[in-house]
Amino acid sequence: MKSFQLLTISFLLFTGFISYGQKDAKANKSKEFKVEFEQFTLDNGLxxxxxxDRSDPVVAVALTCHVGSAREKAGRTGFAHLFEHLLFLESENLGKGGLDKMSARIGGSGANGSTSRDRTNYFQTVPKDALEKMIWAEADKLGYFINTVTDPVLAKEKQVVKNEKRQSYDNKPYGNNFSVINSNLYPENHPYHWEVIGSLEDLQNASLQDVKEFYNRWYVPNNVTLTIAxxxxxxxxxAWVQKYFGEIKRGETIPKMEKxxxxxxQTKKLYHxxxxARLPQLTLTWPSVYEYHPDSYALEVLANYLSTGKNAPLYKVLVENKKLTDQVGMFQYNSELAGQYMLNVIAFDKTNLNDVMNSINEAFKNFEKEGISQQDLNRIKAGQETAFYNGLSSVLGKGFQLAQYEIFAGTPDFINQDVKNILAVTTADVMRVYKKYIKDQHFIASSFVPKGETNLILKGSTLATVVEEKIIEGKEESFDASIVATYEKTPSSFDRSVEPAYGNSPDVVLPSVWKDKLTSGLSLFGIENQEVPLVQFQLQIKGGMLLENKxxxxxANLLSExxxxxxxxxTPxxxxxxxxxxxxxxxxxxxxxxxxxxxNTLxxxxxxxxxxVQEIILQPRWDSKEFELIKQSTLSQIQQQKADPNTIARNEYRKLVYGKESILSNNRMGTENSVNSITITDLKAYYNQNISPSVSNFQIVGAVSKAEVNRSLSALNKNWKSKKVRFPETKIADAPESSKIYFYDVPGAKQSVIRIGYPALAATDADFYPADIMNYRLGGGDFSSQLTQELREGKGYTYGIGSSFDGTTTKGPFTIYSGVRSNVTFESVKLIKDILEQYGPLFTANDLDVTKGYLIKSNARAFETMGSKLNMLYEISNYNFSDDYAKQRENTVKKMAIEDIKNLSKKYLNTNKMIYLIVGDAETQLKKLEQIGFGTPILLNKEQSHK
Structure with a gap:
């Protein structure tokens, strides 16, 4: 997930991370790269x-278990990922709702987790006063969890995981590509042969006994790393770690898996x-090396050099010369036991993939002749440097990396060696690994093409095996996940049912904002932040689609490109x-x-x-060749969007919410017709009329002072001529007088994508933040929200659901969004409608306490990252918020009463005045939606639908 960078920046980054006993100021001046940590092992092996890191009053806690899909058995796949889900639900002393429920109370970032081939992790950032609570909770999950899992809980979570698979694999373009590749690259007895999410059949067959055996084998202290940063x-x-984790029993010895x-x-060619999919895709995959293998560093540089940038051999041939695609992706996917090297091309419409393959070979031959220059190697390393520091700019980022190194490199101290390995790569290394792993080596080639376009596949390809689940109406098992498990509690030396008290409340210090306005009219907003030697900035030129011809x-999109x-x-x-x-x-x-x-820069x-940046703004090149490439790329993206149910839902919802008269009803990329009609003269006209400092804000965060920023912008201020920019009135439709259901047909869809809402509020409206507070318990609070608790945790209908108010200076929509299993489309819409209608009347004092607890306590980590500080400046500059608006909002939360929530929900959650949009399979789902009570659903794409 992270890229890495050079080492020329020294210890400056880490002056706040000095080892615990270090007091000698001279030591801080060390030029050696170091991330300091302390490591110890409990008697049970933890x-x-x-x-x-004292830069913010927050702590990141990550529990990483050395088990992923590679530790599963054939026929019992998907268990590691299923566990990631189960472990959030309940444990003996946390009770129902588990860590998710606690997270809302303590102002956490939202407990989350992820599963890979080789590890499962659980993580969250919390205000520092909640650290003991987090250690208590993580220990309860690890040692006091399995008794709470019941057959109904298991049945429900199977449905949630199935929904995740449909959403991420079966209901999206190219979703099964990795499955085809991995099942052919790795033999059946190899632990990477199957996907991390597993097979739906294996998940369905999993018994409670299977789950308990998996837990007892892998979820033991001697297979876990706890990181606290x-x-x-x-x-x-x-002392807390010893108290809460110390008496959890060590498990059986777990032998190290060999590489x-x-x-x-032979080379294998497959097609699907x-x-x-609307466009053909070719993916080539070579066997490669495991994580942190000495050759992985040169392979990383090779992938970057071959595919990224104007001078990349693959870009030059496939994009510029042959015009077969708008981009080429090349990367390594390295894991603990083995790795794979991948090249991916989504070609333009009707492009024969044999032409793509021939062009790849041509690019490789060019590279063989020319190699990589020292200048290009230095350029790539410079980018790795910045990315490395970005990855360590949050406490959670540092915690992740330390655990990663411990598990896969044998010591957290490898964080200090990794960058040195990057720096050691030479141009000769890059050519050596190319010849060793790519040149004349066998590979897997997967051709994914639209239905009926097998004429585009690579010659010699055979049909790939892709298992697609059939979803049948009324065939899903029923369960009641609310049934409380009965069991004898696991003994402990103290009463673990008592949740630890909060520590001392952290002092939340808002970042200090400086402002200025230059003579050109350019407004400046900055926060000086010396934690890391980085600077992030954005120049916002107001206008965008608002200033376009209908x-x-x-x-504006083409101009920005x-x-x-x-x-x-x-030159480019x-x-x-x-x-x-x-x-x-x-x-x-x-x-x-x-x-x-x-x-983003050092x-x-x-x-x-x-x-x-100044040169880009003041001296545009207007390169006609680049303009044509960008147009073709944009047209290709528009075509791809037509096949993705989630993008279809987004675009159709805009039309319905904003109304035909509003410019905001459009997809800002345009349509195929509008993009084809645009000339470079249109871009110049927009630039000459609308690109002006008088409508621009410069927002900057990082290790740079106000004086330095002013100096850096003096030439831009002098030479950027101001002009008057006229903004037309933005028309936005009113909320509908009565609700209607709209349906967009995607034949064979495994999920239905749902959007429910209406045009509601601008960010500057007095009710906007109070409405946001009101929405927290409805759908804005992730796992603490009622929508998630009822549709995911209660019914297993969906992998995720939420709701939000999204206004800017203009009125934006209130939206409920989700993807649900197709055969519960009606049931899901009806349940959402029922929850909305009951939300205000049934809102309780506990709901208000949870809302207030989260929104107030989460302020401690509200501005930890550079990105969050930059967003703070964006809101101040665009919405005229005061510098301390976070504190003002805190007071608004404190004053909120139950009656206020009830009144706001009555005003803004009227189910009879909303737009209901469903994108799914009309043949099986359309008719049933008439029972919602809003009349016959309106089919939006009749020409494409079933007869």
Missing amino acids: QVILHI GDVDVKQTK QPVTLN EDNF DKIGV LITKGTQNK AELENAIESLGATIRASATDESILIQG AKNYAQTIQL
């Missing part, structure tokens, strides 16, 4: 890693006709190289209401990075 008292933390690299004795939607493709003085390749050589990124994008130019290179 590995504990502590790391101090943040503002902690080391002595006290050690299991694979070789192919994808129900959700007949040519997509101009083109503006970073060269300047008057630099030269500009790209100048940015990357600084270890920086500069990206531009369009939103509904702005064009954003966002940057503090020492900030001034040079801003010079490039």
